[in-house]
Amino acid sequence: MISEVIKDAEERMHKGVDALRKEYTTIRAGRANPSVLDKVMVEYYGTPTPINQLANISAPEARMLVIQSWDRTVLPAIEKAIMKSDLGLNPSSDGTVIRLIIPQLTAERRVELVKTVKKKAEEARVAVRNVRRDINDQLKKLEKEHGEHGASEDEIKRAQDDVQKLTDKIIKEIEQVMETKESEITEV
Incomplete structure (x- = not known):
């Protein structure tokens, strides 16, 4: 049961990163795409x-x-x-x-695009944190059910640690995607 919840968290968090990548492809960075x-x-x-x-x-x-x-x-x-x-x-x-x-980007336009890129990355981070919150809520419900379908306090604590590690990993991935797009935009 816990592994299914964590697998669900991983899928939902990766969808956020994929959506960010797709969103970034629509931002013009001076190169024809x-x-x-x-x-x-x-x-x-x-x-x-x-x-x-x-x-x-x-x-x-x-x-x-x-x-x-x-x-x-x-x-x-x-x-x-x-x-x-x-x-x-x-x-x-x-x-x-x-x-x-595709014209060269002006300095002001580059600054504007970098702000947009950072804003989109922050939206993706918020989405990942929302998934973490939802998953932790699900885990707490499992702990309360502690019967045949529930889980012990230790199992829940371990699962919450795993969810936090996953969240950190995904947020780091979002940072890398953002930095790549930022350098693409600022490259002259």
Whole structure:
């Protein structure tokens, strides 16, 4: 029973780290990465649709994205959606493909992005701590049940120590992910 609770904690904490990594891929760091367009929605036949469901996005150069739509009639809508987004990118279309030149980040923009990265990391740490709290509550309930499905005080104490070690390990992982993204942004 206790091992199931700890396994559940580990899965939930790792989901938080994975969500943070995914969130970081959408933050533009001066290098062309197709995932920066993941949050951009295009009005397609009255339905907001992600760009990657309407076109092929590639990065042929370090500072350029090329968007090749499967339906050429949607190119103007894709251009408009990119301009409306908060990415600060200006699309240029030749009627068949859209090219996005990724500009160098300004010093102010880098500082802004680093703040965003730190904020997202703190949100992930809070989520991990919330999981720890939930798991510790579950363990306390197990201790109170002390009958056939319950657990002894020593077992609960050991399990809580394991949960704390797991929490520390996951938070360290979050720190590493954050530092990697931060250095990617501050790299000139």
